[in-house]
Amino acid sequence: MKMETVAPFKEIIDVIKANGGDAFKFCYQCGLCDVVCPWNRVRTFSMRKLIREATFGLTEIESDDIWRCTTCGRCPQQCPRGVKQIESGVALRRIATEYGVFPATAKPVKTIVASLTAEGNPLNEERKNRASWAEGLSVKPFTEGMEILYFPGCYLSYDPRLKKVARATVNILNKAGVNFGILGTKENCCGESIRKTGDEELFKRLAKENIKTFIDSGVKRILVSSPHCYHTFKNEYPEFMVKFDIVHITQFLFELINSGRLKFTKEYVKKVAYHDPCYLGRHNSIYDEPRAVLQKIPGLILKELPEFRKASLCCGGGGGRIWMETVKGERFSELRLDQAIGEGAEELVTACPYCIAMFEDSRIVMNYDEKIQIKDITEIVQEVI
Numbered sequence: 001m002k003m004e005t006v007a008p009f010k011e012i013i014d015v016i017k018a019n020g021g022d023a024f025k026f027c028y029q030c031g032l033c034d035v036v037c038p039w040n041r042v043r044t045f046s047m048r049k050l051i052r053e054a055t056f057g058l059t060e061i062e063s064d065d066i067w068r069c070t071t072c073g074r075c076p077q078q079c080p081r082g083v084k085q086i087e088s089g090v091a092l093r094r095i096a097t098e099y100g101v102f103p104a105t106a107k108p109v110k111t112i113v114a115s116l117t118a119e120g121n122p123l124n125e126e127r128k129n130r131a132s133w134a135e136g137l138s139v140k141p142f143t144e145g146m147e148i149l150y151f152p153g154c155y156l157s158y159d160p161r162l163k164k165v166a167r168a169t170v171n172i173l174n175k176a177g178v179n180f181g182i183l184g185t186k187e188n189c190c191g192e193s194i195r196k197t198g199d200e201e202l203f204k205r206l207a208k209e210n211i212k213t214f215i216d217s218g219v220k221r222i223l224v225s226s227p228h229c230y231h232t233f234k235n236e237y238p239e240f241m242v243k244f245d246i247v248h249i250t251q252f253l254f255e256l257i258n259s260g261r262l263k264f265t266k267e268y269v270k271k272v273a274y275h276d277p278c279y280l281g282r283h284n285s286i287y288d289e290p291r292a293v294l295q296k297i298p299g300l301i302l303k304e305l306p307e308f309r310k311a312s313l314c315c316g317g318g319g320g321r322i323w324m325e326t327v328k329g330e331r332f333s334e335l336r337l338d339q340a341i342g343e344g345a346e347e348l349v350t351a352c353p354y355c356i357a358m359f360e361d362s363r364i365v366m367n368y369d370e371k372i373q374i375k376d377i378t379e380i381v382q383e384v385i
């Protein structure tokens with residue numbers, strides 16, 4: 001479906017404007033976005049071209065290209081004209097979603113929408129099992145007056161690999177004497193990634209349900225494991241005229257260590273490379289706390305990857321790409337594993353469920369089981385307290 005008639009032409013431009021992407025008209029086609037975009041490390045892809053076509057209302061809505069952007073945040077950082085490429089790209093996906101036009105790559109999004117609508121998670125899991133990761137641990141339901149709500153999010157609640165991260169987090173919180181609780185089956189997906197696929201209506205529904213639960217439960221401070229939950233709670237939920245105190249686990253660990261509530265009692269003699277997740281680093285400027293925590297661990301040697309902090313290389317899982325198939329040889333996570341091994345790291349540590357899922361997958365596909373381990377920061381901290 002090429003958007004050539006007058007109405008869709010207007011529609012593309014209007015939808016982009018309505019989504020805060022109005023700045024696309026300032027694009028002067030310098031191509032700097034394409035220079036930094038990680039896609040051009042593995043295949044050709046041009047955000048510059050997408051912006052150009054959208055300007056004339058000539059976007060091919062059924063093409064794979066509008067689904068490629070991982071919303072990593074690299075190109076908006078570089079753009080000399082302040083073009084909001086992510087907002088423009090999401091606007092194009094909104095049109096595709098509205099028309100129900102999904103190319104083969106983006107088809108899984110339909111199943112995700114059904115799962116989120118019925119069960120509040122994208123993993124086709126039942127809502128009633130949302131707290132099963134906590135079985136056998138000392139975890140209470142959140143009640144008003146508790147110090148903090150722990151919101152593990154969908155992947156830590158259901159994914160077998162990532163449940164270990166939720167459990168490590170709880171062990172740390174208990175060791176530090178934190179008075180916390182969880183929402184269990186009342187917890188919903190935060191909605192961050194489905195919004196980036198263009199399903200604004202579903203995002204709003206999920207967000208409103210979460211906000212109602214937070215308010216009804218008397219929640220003030222929320223601890224999250226996922227930078228995607230962090231981003232949407234902190235920067236997007238205020239669109240609904242609410243404000244909660246959001247803290248990412250890396251910030252909370254830093255706080256617990258500095259206040260003396262958490263002490264390291266063992267050594268961790270390993271070379272560890274830290275990967276900055278896009279939504280923690282570039283989108284929210286949290287670079288120092290995870291490094292400070294790792295640097296305080298006795299014995300640990302912290303390595304920097306070739307592209308780090310603001311220039312971090314995306315894992316490939318943002319913008320809903322976690323749900324789409326990326327062919328082998330085109331996965332950014334494969335490049336990242338090679339970078340970590342190249343730095344002599346024994347472990348690649350990060351603080352995002354999507355990054356861990358992408359890296360673990362590549363580790364298997366690349367036969368790197370012996371070469372490198374993937375860790376969440378909590379899994380290391382749990383071993384030294």
Ligand code: SF4
Nearest residue numbers: 027028030031033079
């Ligand atoms: S960097 Fe900005 S101005 Fe340059 S081509 Fe990309 S969107 Fe256009």
Ligand code: SF4
Nearest residue numbers: 037069070072073075
């Ligand atoms: S946000 Fe990242 S993935 Fe998307 S076009 Fe820009 S550089 Fe590429």
